[in-house]
Amino acid sequence: MRIDAIELHRVGMPLVRPFETSFGVQTAREVLLIRVRTDAGDGWGECVAGTEPFYSSEYVDGAAHVIEHYLAPTLLRAPDVTAASVARQLGYVAGHRMAKAALEAAVLDAELRAVGRSFGEYFGATAEWVDCGVSVGIAPSIDELLAEVAGYVAEGYKRIKLKVKPGWDLEPVARVRELLGPDGLLQVDANTAYTLADAEHLKRLDPFDLLLIEQPFDEEDIASHAALAQVIETPVCLDESILSAAIAVDAIERGATSIVNIKAGRVGGYLEALRVHDICRELSVPVWCGGMLETGIGRAANVALAALPGFTLPGDTSASGRYFADDLAEPFVLGSGEHAGQLRVPTGPGTGVEVDEAFVAARALSPHRTLR
Numbered sequence: 104m105r106i107d108a109i110e111l112h113r114v115g116m117p118l119v120r121p122f123e124t125s126f127g128v129q130t131a132r133e134v135l136l137i138r139v140r141t142d143a144g145d146g147w148g149e150c151v152a153g154t155e156p157f158y159s160s161e162y163v164d165g166a167a168h169v170i171e172h173y174l175a176p177t178l179l180r181a182p183d184v185t186a187a188s189v190a191r192q193l194g195y196v197a198g199h200r201m202a203k204a205a206l207e208a209a210v211l212d213a214e215l216r217a218v219g220r221s222f223g224e225y226f227g228a229t230a231e232w233v234d235c236g237v238s239v240g241i242a243p244s245i246d247e248l249l250a251e252v253a254g255y256v257a258e259g260y261k262r263i264k265l266k267v268k269p270g271w272d273l274e275p276v277a278r279v280r281e282l283l284g285p286d287g288l289l290q291v292d293a294n295t296a297y298t299l300a301d302a303e304h305l306k307r308l309d310p311f312d313l314l315l316i317e318q319p320f321d322e323e324d325i326a327s328h329a330a331l332a333q334v335i336e337t338p339v340c341l342d343e344s345i346l347s348a349a350i351a352v353d354a355i356e357r358g359a360t361s362i363v364n365i366k367a368g369r370v371g372g373y374l375e376a377l378r379v380h381d382i383c384r385e386l387s388v389p390v391w392c393g394g395m396l397e398t399g400i401g402r403a404a405n406v407a408l409a410a411l412p413g414f415t416l417p418g419d420t421s422a423s424g425r426y427f428a429d430d431l432a433e434p435f436v437l438g439s440g441e442h443a444g445q446l447r448v449p450t451g452p453g454t455g456v457e458v459d460e461a462f463v464a465a466r467a468l469s470p471h472r473t474l475r
């Protein structure tokens with residue numbers, strides 16, 4: 104395809120409730136959306152970089168800058184661009200995986216819409232519905248945490264993930280385990296808030312039969328995660344550390360992770376996410392789909408990804424209403440009956456969602472940029 108223009112849209116989306124993690128509190132998403140205009144039609148992609156460089160080194164202003172000054176000009180100059188060529192064409196720029204992923208996703212959306220294929224069909228999805236978990240932030244009090252969790256259980260979510268940090272871990276986990284009962288699926292996410300010195304403390308989570316403990320240590324400290332895995336029963340799962348399929352293999356082979364959280368934006372795009380899925384499947388390592396508070400664009404793509412056979416654990420593919428009162432596309436709503444706690448995999452061309460351009464314009468934080 105020839106890319107004629109690349110649009111950058113900055114949209115403000117308030118969260119239905121504050122979302123607190125070990126690295127801060129979010130009350131809104133400032134999301135960068137990409138629309139590519141090609142000779143085969145348009146496509147939308149979503150950049151998962153947050154407003155601040157706290158989850159990773161990427162942040163939305165940086166992503167917009169590197170797209171405007173490096174990545175978009177390269178694709179606009181190229182005589183032919185396909186989703187499969189984007190990573191190679193942009194490889195001369197180091198890092199900036201979330202920015203690259205947004206462009207690749209937009210190109211993939213345009214490419215697949217042009218031939219009437221869905222993301223799910225292109226990825227090799229084997230399910231029509233995916234099991235959904237939900238991520239629960241650090242709460243002002245235990246009672247407020249329990250009320251929020253009870254609400255999600257009532258909505259049918261298949262798995263609860265609690266954000267933890269030093270001082271907010273054992274008691275919240277104990278109380279939520281009590282609320283869920285012994286069979287409820289429960290896991291925790293530390294977002295690098297601990298160090299190996301906390302190993303004995305983290306071992307005290309073992310009696311609560313957690314599915315996993317996610318990213319307890321610094322994203323570059325693979326060795327400490329391997330050491331922790333030797334002393335605790337709870338399986339260790341990496342998120343921030345896993346930037347590519349190659350790093351996933353290294354972490355798995357070093358015993359640092361026995362379950363992998365896959366986020367397309369973190370690894371540079373959905374095509375690399377497929378490679379992570381495939382290598383984890385070969386190594387018999389379960390994966391699940393992480394979330395970055397995506398709008399309907401990224402949420403649709405994540406649900407399609409989560410429909411692959413290696414995604415055997417419920418992911419953070421929650422209903423749109425978990426985060427947003429209104430979304431830029433038809434909201435994702437949990438199924439009922441036999442599909443309780445599940446989201447249906449979109450079957451329309453590309454992501455399968457139609458972006459409400461009036462919504463995007465109305466929520467624009469600044470005039471959109473059109474690069475040619």
Ligand SMILES: O=C(O)CCC(=O)N[C@@H](C(=O)O)c1ccccc1
Pocket residue numbers: 124153158237238292294342393394395396397419420421
């Ligand atoms: O369900 C979601 O989309 C959010 C899931 C979630 O907890 N995401 C966390 C994470 O550390 O994985 C996150 C949120 C915002 C920004 C970065 C990371």
